[in-house]
Amino acid sequence: MEVNGQLALTVLMGIFLIAVAAWLARVEDWRSYTPLAGGGAVGSTEQYVSEEKPSGVIRWLTTVDHKDIGILYGAYGLIAFAVGGLMVVVMRLELADPASTLISNTFYNSLLTSHGITMLFLFGTPIIAAFSNYFIPLLIGADDMAFPRINAIAFWLLPPAALLIWAGFFPIPDVIPAQTAWTMYTPLSAGAGSGNQMNAGVDLMLLGLHLSGVSATMGAINFIATIFTERNEKVTWANLDIFSWTILTQSGLILFAFPLLGSAILMLLLDRNFGTMFFAVDGGAILWQHLFWFFGHPEVYILVLPPMGIVSLVLPRFAGRRLFGFKFVVYSTLAIGVLSFGVWAHHMFATGIDPRLRASFMAVSLAIAIPSAVKTFNWITTMWNGKIRLTTPMLFCIGFVSNFIIGGVTGVFLASIPVDLVLHDTYYVVGHFHYIVMGAIAFAGFAGIYYWFPLYTGRMYQVTLGKWHFWLSMVGTNLTFFVMVLLGYGGMPRRYATYLPQFATLHQIATVGALILLAGQIIFVWNFVQSWLEGPKVEDGDPWDLADDDLLTSEWHWFDRKLQTAVADGGEEEAELATDGGERIDDSQSSSDVSSDGGEPVDETDVASDE
């Protein structure tokens, strides 16, 4: 039986490799000899000879164009967002009543683990990579990324990573989903004890996580090289845009954090499969926590800095003025980047580590609130007396700032040791970080998706549905996660599928909030897909009328050139200038209010540094 299994595997692997070789040979022939053979080769005709990309599915499989890869990342991230979101809907439904009624406790634990890992590694990091891949080369005037093929490899590592992370849910015999939570604390994750976490499902999840880390590291190296070496000569460090600054800082953090996660995961795999004792005898269970959080806390900033960059870029466009204190927003980004490596043990205040160490980590954790507050005040001041246009991307930016304040302030309390010892491992922590990851990071992602929608689709989304999406998301987020803060004050512990009846009302409110969020996201998916396919075409290279306030950035110049050089096909519907609803308010105001809005241009130095 064993031999038959190996034999079957060998045959399958052989067939697969031959198929790959055959396919590659076809592509080779096709590419090399078509020009000479005049279209005689497989699947190709002369018309492709001068084109940049093959057609059909092959285009997407072989593309090394940063814009295509950005779209692939975006599609991947949104699919992962849907999967992770549906997982948590099942969990919230289970939590609608105190007992374990809908799903088993172990399945709840599996969903809990996968929801966290999916949202952080398969949605958060990729959706940021979607924006950075598409826009960094456009913003800095580069032809493409520094290493286009590595860029493609980094993306294509992600689908196998997702399959491995979710493998436990697939009907594979003897494989169960991991139930370690996303922090994978030892000794549970090392398979010790009489539990079921020695299962291969945990190994598969660890391998998938390792792959996603390799992918992120490759991407980070690529962005650092691109921003350093591929800038247009007109783009200097002095006038580099804010989004590129945040991506550069984020890439630096990835470069130091993710290889460490990869090493720690390999050590854990060795402990599980090859009899090493890294987390049993040599370093003990606490070693894992140190290694994990040395990665894990910078990971928070890896996820939040680029969204802050998106907000810093988009928010001023609809406030009618340049970003207030541009330089200080850049400095605070760099400060957060450096400080983020000195705060990891604030996740471990309750583990009994040396109190003097604890105090130093408390000090740094409180200190990191300062650059975060610098950014917040700069966003608020940018809007102050500005010519606000409440378009959908702007609404999401303002929502970001609002939620970030609540998420940030709750975090400051957690950084304080005495408060943390009371609130540790309660729903307060869950509420706090969900305000950041959902309320802030995802909101900034939506702001970016709506803001650049005309650019990457050539069409405009449906304005009313965009507004519905925002308000349902805003209400749902605050309902769900503020209730969690209250649950935490009441002493409700995290990660449980069941709870005492006294928490029922608040849990039910949180479930209602989650369902409101779900309704909002369904509207988003409908709007996104339908508008991409059928939305009114954008004919203007400046759909947000940014030129009026001299706020046009280089990616819109690129878009304008693209529109002007596009071949007119003549067969489309009438040319309709599509704009978001927020525009109209501006139109009525702009003529009368221009001289009195108080948000008039700032001094020359600021003008130079924001472009």
Place this chain on the structure above:
Amino acid sequence: MDEAPGLSDQYRTASPWPVFVALGIPISELGLLFDLFPLAVGGLLLFTGSVAGMLRESGYVKSTMWSLAVLAGILFVFGGVLAFTDVNLVTRGYAVIVAGVLLLVGGVVFELFVRDQRQAI
């Protein structure tokens, strides 16, 4: 025409290799972790072969055979460490070495037959 021009010859923004590099890594990892000989060998071949192809396509190396030989050398060292030292993961080590041998053979075959054929055309 170039000896083995890239896909980029015609399509400047396309390459067939990255997707197979990315597939080769998880397949070989699975094979090595769970001691599945065919997966380990196949995954390593897919990974190293695609790396060699990509190096050639992007012009970092001139000869496909030599890059394959260097990659095979790395596999021999890695496999040797696994199989013949205190690490003592014998079957996994052999899998890596077999992948190296196949890679080397593949390189020689490519050099002797395929490349000449291409030049002839």
